[in-house]
Amino acid sequence: MTKEWSLTKRSALAVCALMLGCAGALAQDARPIRLVAFAGASNWPIWIGQQKGFFAAEKLQASLEITPNSRQMAADVFSGKFDVALTAIDNVVAYVEGQGEAQLPGPADFVAFMGVDDGMLSLMAVPGTRSVNDLKGKELSVDALTTGFAFVLRDALMKSGIGADEVKFVAVGGGAQRLAALREQKQTATLLNSPLDLIAESAGSVRLAEMHALIGPYQGISGMARRAWLTENRDTAKAFVRAFHASVAWLVDPASKDEAIAILRERVQGTSPELAQRIHARLTHPERGIKRDAAIDIEGLRTVLRLRSTYAAAGRTLSDPSRYLDSALLGEALARR
Template identity: 25%
Template sequence: MRRIIAGLAALTLVVAGAGCGSGDSGGDTGGGGVDKVKVGIIPIVDVAPLYLGQQKGFFTSRKIELTMESGQGGAAIVPGVVSGQFQFGFSNMTSLLIAQTKNVPVKVVANGVASTGQAGKDFGGVAVRKDSPITKAADLAGKKIAVNTLKNIGDTTVRESVRKAGGDPGGITFVEMPFANMPAALQAGQVDAAWVVEPSLSAVTAAGGRVVAWNYVDAAPDLTVAAYFASTKLIADDADLVKRFTDAMNESLTYAGAHPDEVRAVLGTYTKIDPAVRASLTLPKWPTTINRASVETLAKLGAQDGIFAGATPDLSKILP
């Protein structure tokens, strides 16, 4: 669970180089017309459908041979997709909106993961220690809160939780750290609260911690959190490959949503999540349709909180 967008400003160099034809336009074609495709991912619960789809043959039936590579979050995955290192990548929507405002030539090709839309039953939230005086979202005003990446989907949605509860988010101090480090930091009192996602969320609650804000739920109904994307060059040069990947991804998302036990099992093939935690953690939703209204909300929140450096995201250039 690594940084998702830290250092995205460095993409300016990648964009400049992208016009020079670096990287292949599509996957390498193996014997029998099979495309060898690399997907840049972060090895977290969110990408379980991709691994499950690979296991079930949804990609091989469409002549795609998948290889997943872990990137250092969006800061590595986005430029990796632009350069051709990866044919497809996974990133949260706010990171992709930031990329779009910097004119990075990428576009969403399939949905990734969504909030459950249910307070009390989501895969991410703002948690505090069991002995914390903080009991509700409004109490987070003026506090020190851990997020995995500054100026991204975490702090913008946390601020919205505070606003909706009648608090002032202006005085919040956000501290950047990996999700995996947050349970210990919270327990040690290094931060007042932490925005955690599964399985770190389960680790916090197992230690007696309490969730005081469900920030994805507060931000927008059925929030689209992340998506799979490709470079605009690949989309233009190999539309057939992109369509096959999208179709396979949609089948994978649908299958994952209908087979939670198989999702929990496949998590054991690419993460080190304890089996007992895998059995009980809250899974996200995996719809095939992107909730455009929720992405518009993320764009508005990001603009309100100044993470787009004065630019306005153009959703028509990033969403399919």
């Protein structure tokens, strides 16, 4: 390195992690962290963190797997197969309240500690659909019948004058599965988060509505783990938050745009240059994109609780956001920056 280079310790480690001679040494000291997520916006910062060395800079070795549905995700996190899930915060609420669809062998001690997005949800339909009203009498796909995004869809339909008894909900699985079903026209419409909505739109699907305009603030994807794991691995969890936060900061930096798009197109085969540009614009939008501060939107969480209180079969009113949060970890993680 020349004297003109003035790298911070963390930056130096990140560069070192990308160099063959140092990667092995860092890997020996790296703590493994096993991540699980759905297809969606949260994965781009993970790929960036892996490729640009932000996890290595925090002495983490991060692996990522995609889950097929929320039931499998909950079972795998509870069993310890994965340490951290990037999932709708409603899944945390559901399992803490004993309303999750997977039958776990014990009480779920799930807790959210970091926010990723507001759901970035759009109602997408097969070609030829003109309006939400056209969905009456049609089949609509959801992940599972009692998950938060299904409640978002029910609320959006209700506000558009369509009752739950006027459509048929079909449990298909996560966003990737619902996108495939929509493209095959197995159901008429579904909710998709970004960038899956843009992929569907590029293939001819119709955008009927964006959910933030219909339901208001909403906390969507969040980082979650078991409370027991966070207690025993707090330093690892804080290192993960710092690495993810650094990856998002790099992603939204205009100087990183071309390289970020290259990483996206490498990981999501078949993404055209034009579609990649649209995805980048959507996910880096300062208000509607990935959260830059990694904070959980408390008002958005209140909406999650309202929807679950209204539509879950248990009929129980949920009103305490703190019950589902580790509100201290994010501040602890980023305080040293």
